[in-house]
Amino acid sequence: MxxxxxxxxxxxxxxxxxxxxxxxxxxxxxxxxxxxxxxxxxxxxxxxxxxxxxxxxxxxxxxxxxxxxxxxxxxxxxxxxxxxxxxxxxxxxxxxxxxxxxxxxxxxxxxxxxxxxxxxxxxxxxxxxxxxxxxxxxxxxxxxxxxxxxxxxxxxxxxxxxxxxxxxxxxxxxxxxxxxxxxxxxxxxxxxxxxxxxxxxxxxxxxxxxxxxxxxxxxxxxxxxxxxxxxxxxxxxxxxxxxxxxxxxxxxxxxxxxxxRNEDYYGLGAGAHGYINRQRHVNIKGVNPYNEAARTGLPRLESFEVSREEAMEDFLMVGLRVLDGISRTRFEQQFDASLDEVFKRPLSKMVSAGLLETTEDGYRLSSKGILFGNEVFAEFIGTLSAN
The missing domain is CATH 3.20.20.70 (Aldolase class I)
Known part of the structure; x- marks a missing residue:
């Protein structure tokens, strides 16, 4: 966004x-x-x-x-x-x-x-x-x-x-x-x-x-x-x-x-997570500490910027949970980059393993991939941000 x-x-x-x-x-x-x-x-x-x-x-x-x-x-x-x-x-x-x-x-x-x-x-x-x-x-x-x-x-x-x-x-x-x-x-x-x-x-x-x-x-x-x-x-x-x-x-x-879809949302309340403009935050968890903090300012436990690489990985990991899959077009709109180029190695590995299949505009879990979703998602963790 x-x-x-x-x-x-x-x-x-x-x-x-x-x-x-x-x-x-x-x-x-x-x-x-x-x-x-x-x-x-x-x-x-x-x-x-x-x-x-x-x-x-x-x-x-x-x-x-x-x-x-x-x-x-x-x-x-x-x-x-x-x-x-x-x-x-x-x-x-x-x-x-x-x-x-x-x-x-x-x-x-x-x-x-x-x-x-x-x-x-x-x-x-x-x-x-x-x-x-x-x-x-x-x-x-x-x-x-x-x-x-x-x-x-x-x-x-x-x-x-x-x-x-x-x-x-x-x-x-x-x-x-x-x-x-x-x-x-x-x-x-x-x-x-x-x-x-x-x-x-x-x-x-x-x-x-x-x-x-x-x-x-x-x-x-x-x-x-x-x-x-x-x-x-x-x-x-x-x-x-x-x-x-x-x-x-x-x-x-x-x-x-x-x-x-890895879109922005407000996260409000004790322990809530929010994500706006590639900034992720987690709120203070305990009720009384949260009440105390929110009287004077935003009750943040931590707040950090999500790097472009990490945001790209998140796009795949959460997007592939949806059975229609991930879209090249949406990826390009969010990151101004090619999905196939950025994730060439893990995508071809998962397609070869029969866990992902191609769609008109991207990739989705195969019927076998649905049963082993966590293994698929793990392929994309740290692919870019570890470099």
Whole structure:
């Protein structure tokens, strides 16, 4: 993105949760006794300083993640959404304003406040349709909460909804995943995200894994789970537009597409990352330190320039996650350079290995490459910036 183009995408982090899930390494804190209004006021001030430094264009996507943003009480939610509208007043006609939600934290009153405040898409963290699996990963909702939350959301006027599912969970079988996919598809939602479990450091699951106490499916089972869900989603008329995401035409997550196209976005809130004019920043993570810092200035933990070489590598690594692939034209527009010349060696290596295939305007993962995406992405790390 050139310097005269204004940023059109916003990510906002609400770091509070009802409890910490066993697999979660996100910047999140259990809600009890947290200074929520102080945080929302600090966030308001960060928005004010941010738009002063980098005035926004017409906003095309806003994504509120966490934590669990829907743990905010209706009056807190209202204050927060007023803040967003005040600092980012110009929205494109077809804005996608998404908020993550946990089933069980969305009553009708709160959902109405969200809808009135401009939220028009909700992503529910469902993860599985077996209560035994849910309690085994530290979720506090059950399947009844899922149906109740979706009914409430529809009653509040939401029709653009997504749910997250997970596979590769402890004690999960292929049959359990098939049942979860069945139940998810019965809901006829326009979008589904289906992720494999990653055992991250600083989580309860990592501790259990180290002690050999985490009964995970083996690699073959996990691969079969992924093949099953790809097949089932396709048969149900959903396009797999990214490694873990499936949508009806026109319902692809616009905010995620901003990341995957390596475009600019504001990153606001504790621990949030932002990217503007090839400048990347990470915010202070702790709630009180963030509140303190945001009272007087931008609450940065670090801020650094992304070199042209690193930006080119990022373009490939994140762009190849999208199954339509990367575009020579877009690469040339961003970098004024030829994709084929800059990445000649790794591109030809991956094509020869059958992991990438050429398209009319670039490259995309082959059906084999989709299964070994991380190996493909690794080929481009440090290709240029290490020189």
């Amino acid at each position: 050139t310097n005269n183009q204004r940023t059109e995408a916003v990510y906002i982090h609400i770091p509070f949760c009802t409890n910490k899930c066993f697999y979660c390494d996100f910047n999140s804190y259990v809600l009890k006794d947290q200074p929520v209004m102080d945080y929302l006021r600090a966030l308001d001030h960060e928005m004010e300083l941010t738009v002063k430094a980098h005035p926004p264009g017409a906003i095309k996507s806003i994504f509120v993640g966490g934590g669990t943003p829907t743990v905010l009480k209706p009056d807190e939610m209202e204050y927060f959404l007023h803040s967003v509208k005040r600092h980012f007043p110009v929205w494109s006609d077809d804005i996608e304003f998404s908020m993550e939600a946990n089933p069980g934290t969305t009553d009708l009153e709160k959902l109405k406040v969200m809808r009135e405040g401009g939220v028009n898409r909700i992503s529910f963290g469902v993860q599985a349709f077996q209560n035994s699996l849910l309690s085994g990963i530290g979720r506090i909702h059950d399947t009844d909460d899922v149906y109740r939350s979706l009914d409430n959301a529809r009653a509040a006027g939401f029709d653009n909804m997504s749910i997250d599912l997970m596979f590769g969970l402890p004690n999960q079988t292929l049959e359990m995943l098939a049942e979860s996919v069945d139940k998810a598809l019965e809901l006829r939602l326009p979008h589904y995200s289906i992720y494999s479990l990653k055992v991250e450091e600083n989580t309860l699951f990592h501790t259990m894994y180290q002690k050999n106490q985490l009964p995970l499916p083996d690699e073959e089972d996990e691969l079969n789970m992924y093949l099953l869900l790809m097949e089932r989603m396709k048969a149900a008329g959903y396009k797999q537009y990214e490694i873990s995401n499936f949508a009806k035409p026109g319902y692809e997550s616009r905010h995620n597409m901003t990341y995957w």
